[in-house]
Structures are given as C-alpha cells and as structure tokens.
Amino acid sequence: MGAEANAVAEGITFTDDAERAYLNMAARAGNLIITSGHTSTQKGKLGDDVSVDQGYAAAKEVAENILKSVHQEVGSLDGLRVVKLLGCVNSTLDFIEQHLVINGASDLLHKIFEGDDGHHARSAIGFAQLPTGVAVEIEAIFEIK
Secondary structure, eight states, rough: OOHHHHHHTTOOOOOHHHHSSOOOOOOEETEEEEEEEEEOOOBOBBBBOOHHHHHHHHHHHHHHHHHHHHHHHOSSSEEEEEEEEEEEEEEOOTTOOOHHHHHHHHHHHHHSSSSGGGEEEEEEEEEEEOOGGBBBBEEEEEEOO
C-alpha cells in the first residue's frame, strides 16, 4: 500500500475542504512541504501531570494533524518522504524522556511512510512552556519526490 492508503488504514480521515487557518499550516518551498507547529489537545507538563504514555499519544495525535495539513496542501500523501521532525515537549526541568514522547509521532510516520520514505531526522527538545499550555508541539518537513 502507499502512504495514503496506510494513513486511511490507521483511521486518519482527510477533509481537504477544511477552512484555512490564519497562518499556513503547511507551505510549499520548491519540492519541500514545511509545516507550522501543530499542537496537541493534551495540556500539561511531562514530568508533572502528564505521563510519558499520555505524551506519546499526544505526539501521535499531532502527527495525524500534520498529515492532514500536508494532505490539504498537496492533495495526497503518496509520493512524499518525511525529512525532519522538530518535537517540542512541555517539560519539567528534571524530565529527560522527550525522545520517548516524540516517538509517538515518529512511530506513526514510520508506519505510514514505509521504508526510506518514513526514516527521518529528528530533534526532541524540552521546553519550559508551550503555547496555551499544550504538552506537545511538532513541526515537520516533507519532500515531494
């Protein structure tokens, strides 16, 4: 199956007629699609009131929303390669498992974009706070092959 079919098999639905946000949630630059930061509905801070499992689920949710924005921009997930993720985790000063949280996004992208198309560079960084108190924010870069 291609990435599009894999995403649908994972339960992701695409509504390309959704109203555009104030800012572009995904922008095309040459053969790259660069996303704005997408945030989780999960609020709170890892190392305090949000568990690693909850953070993982939040990162997966964010990745699903990133895919919806990318789909809205280009019309299909087929023919894309994941290049880079920047994962931001709202963390206490002593929380050191940001990478485990952002695995929620990476694992989903590996499932959807099989083989080399899903392998990507990634950063997982702890932040003292994120906008509106969300637990996770992620930016992504995709290549149109």
